[in-house]
Amino acid sequence: QVQLVESGGGLVQPGGSLRLSCAASGLVFSMYAMDWYRQAPGNQRQLVATIASVGSTNYADYVKGRFAISRDNAKNTVYLEMNNLKTEDPAVYYCSADWGEENYWGQGTQVTVSA
Numbered sequence: 001q002v003q004l005v006e007s008g009g010g011l012v013q014p015g016g017s018l019r020l021s022c023a024a025s026g027l028v029f030s031m032y033a034m035d036w037y038r039q040a041p042g043n044q045r046q047l048v049a050t051i052a053s054v055g056s057t058n059y060a061d062y063v064k065g066r067f068a069i070s071r072d073n074a075k076n077t078v079y080l081e082m083n084n085l086k087t088e089d090p091a092v093y094y095c096s097a098d099w100g101e102e103n104y105w106g107q108g109t110q111v112t113v114s115a
Contacts, residue, residue: 001026002024002025002026002027002097002104003024003025003026004022004023004024004095004096004097004104004105004106004107005022005023005024005106005107006020006021006022006093006094006095006106006107006108006109007020007021007022007023007109008020008021008109009093009109009110009111009112010110010111010112011112011113011114012085012111012112012113013085013113013114013115014085014086014087014113014114014115015084015085016085016113017081017082017083017084017085018082018085018111019079019080019081019082020036020079020080020082020093020095020109020111021077021078021079022034022036022077022078022079022080022095022106023075023076023077024076024077024078024097025076027097027102027104029073029076029097030053030073031053031099032053032097032098032099032102033050033051033052033053033097033098033099034050034051034069034071034078034095034096034097035047035048035049035050035051035095035096035097035098036048036049036050036069036078036080036093036094036095036096037093037094037095037096038089038091038092038093038094038111039091039092039094039108040090040091040092043091045094046060047060048060048063048067048080048093049063049067049068049069049080050069051069051070051071051078053099055071057069062088063082066082066083066084066085067080067081067082067083068080068081068083069081078095080093080095082111085111085113086113087113087114089111089113090111090112090113090114091111092108092109092110092111093108093109093110093111094106094107094108
C-alpha cells in the first residue's frame with residue numbers, strides 16, 4: 001500500500017524555521033515528482049513547492065527565497081525547509097506524489113506561527 005507520512009510540523013514564532021519531512025513507502029519513490037501543498041482554515045489547498053524526479057524545483061511566489069524543497073531518494077523522503085516563517089504561513093501542510101496518472105496524498109502536518 002502506498003503511504004505518505006508527513007512530520008515536523010509544530011509551533012514556531014514569526015521569523016522562525018521548521019523542517020517538514022514526508023516519508024514515502026509502497027512506491028518507486030525516485031520515479032515520482034513530489035509536491036508540498038498547504039491549506040489554511042477557510043482557504044483552498046494551494047501548491048507551495050514541487051520537485052521533479054530529476055531534482056528540478058519550483059516554488060510559489062510567496063515562499064521564494066524562504067522555503068526549500070529537497071528529496072533524498074535513498075530514504076524515500078521529501079523535505080520542506082521553511083525559514084523566516086510569517087503569520088500568513090500557518091496551515092496544514094501536505095505532501096503528494098505524482099507520476100503520470102498516479103497521484104497520492106499524505107494526511108498532513110500542522111504548522112502554527114504565533115508570537
